[in-house]
Amino acid sequence: MVLLTRKIEFAASHIYHNPNLSAEENRRIFGKCNNPHGHGHNYTLEVTVEGEPDPVTGMVLDLKELKEILEREVMQRMDHRHLNYEVAELAGQIPTCENIARVIWQLLEPKITQGRLHRVRLYESPDLFADCYRNGASAAGKP
Amino acid sequence: MSSGEAMNNELKIELSRRYRFSASHRLHSPHLTEEENCRVFGKCNNPYGHGHNYVLEVSMSGDVDPATGMIANLADLDAFVERQVLGEFDHKSLNEDVPAFREKVPTTENLCIEIFQRLKSFPKAKLERIRVQETGNNSFEFAGDNLEGNRP
Numbered sequence: 207m208v209l210l211t212r213k214i215e216f217a218a219s220h221i222y223h224n225p226n227l228s229a230e231e232n233r234r235i236f237g238k239c240n241n242p243h244g245h246g247h248n249y250t251l252e253v254t255v256e257g258e259p260d261p262v263t264g265m266v267l268d269l270k271e272l273k274e275i276l277e278r279e280v281m282q283r284m285d286h287r288h289l290n291y292e293v294a295e296l297a298g299q300i301p302t303c304e305n306i307a308r309v310i311w312q313l314l315e316p317k318i319t320q321g322r323l324h325r326v327r328l329y330e331s332p333d334l335f336a337d338c339y340r341n342g343a344s345a346a347g348k349p
Numbered sequence: 350m351s352s353g354e355a356m357n358n359e360l361k362i363e364l365s366r367r368y369r370f371s372a373s374h375r376l377h378s379p380h381l382t383e384e385e386n387c388r389v390f391g392k393c394n395n396p397y398g399h400g401h402n403y404v405l406e407v408s409m410s411g412d413v414d415p416a417t418g419m420i421a422n423l424a425d426l427d428a429f430v431e432r433q434v435l436g437e438f439d440h441k442s443l444n445e446d447v448p449a450f451r452e453k454v455p456t457t458e459n460l461c462i463e464i465f466q467r468l469k470s471f472p473k474a475k476l477e478r479i480r481v482q483e484t485g486n487n488s489f490e491f492a493g494d495n496l497e498g499n500r501p
Contacts, residue, residue: 224416235417237424300418304362308413311360333367334423337408341361 209324210266211254214276216285219246220301223290244288249306250329251280253314257321267320279313303328303336311338363477364420365408368430370439373400374455377444398442403457404482405434405464411474421474433467457483461491469493 221244222236232240239245253276257266283293289301295309307328315323329335375398376390386394393399407430411420437447443455453459461481469476478492478499492499 222418226416235422299415302413302418304364304413304420305418308360308362335365337363337365339361339363341359 207256208259208266209254209256210269210272210321211252212269212272212276213250213252214281215248215250216281217246217248218284218287218289219244220289221245222300222302224300244290247330249284251276251310252325252327252329253310253323254325254327255318255321256324260320265320267318271320272318275314275317279317280310283313303330303334307336307338361410362413362420363408363410364474365406366423366426366430368405368407368435369402370405370435371400371402372438372441372443373398374443374450375399376454376456378454398444401483403438403460404488405430406480406482407468408477408479409471409474410477421471425473426471429471430468434464457481457487457489458491461489465491465493 222239326338376393482488
């Protein structure tokens with residue numbers, strides 16, 4: 207099995223705030239991520255697809271096609287958007303790295319028909335990222 | 350707050366955080382002769398040691414709390430890593446200041462194992478693996494006996 211990874215970057219704003227908690231609790235749990243007018247990041251997304259290279263094309267999947275899927279599903283939805291207010295899939299969720307990575311997995315997984323989605327890694331900054339995998343995939347998925 | 354958990358218990362989420370510390374070390378084994386130490390460790394055996402800017406990557410897994418959207422609060426993880434590792438390793442001599450390396454050679458392999466032992470008791474999430482980058486060209490990973498933690 208071969209793993210193929212494509213990287214894209216998008217910029218978005220967000221705020222961490224749970225309306226079911228008091229203002230003090232929000233402040234205590236989320237710290238400056240709870241600042242009332244939100245803030246933003248340059249996110250880096252790495253999408254890894256697993257599969258066997260096609261004997262004719264030598265490709266696990268056509269990178270052009272992956273690029274288009276990422277453009278349509280991620281860039282158009284999230285780039286230069288407010289993740290709390292403009293991304294329907296995140297409605298009602300705190301837009302943490304963990305939740306955004308999972309939403310991106312859910313968006314991409316059904317669209318990738320050549321090969322199979324292996325990992326979504328979302329960096330909020332160079333020092334913080336979340337990975338989303340299929341549960342138990344590691345043993346089988348490790349090349 | 351919803352979590353999307355119900356439809357997604359087949360997915361596993363990990364959170365990884367990078368930290369930095371600078372430390373010196375000298376690779377030298379008391380079980381080898383001077384010549385053997387020099388041959389095996391090369392310039393890493395130079396008598397007064399040398400240092401690196403290490404990058405530590407800590408990966409945790411767990412359920413995403415629907416109320417916070419988090420596996421673990423980063424402030425808790427940061428405080429734990431500071432207490433268990435950074436406070437004791439940063440701007441120190443690994444050989445002289447970290448008890449484990451009075452017995453073991455402070456290679457980055459052994460450093461990985463030592464850091465994993467120090468972090469595995471984090472109470473809020475499961476430690477999956479750690480990765481230590483010694484330089485931009487060398488990095489090492491350790492997941493304990495947690496085979497699932499060995500991810501590509």
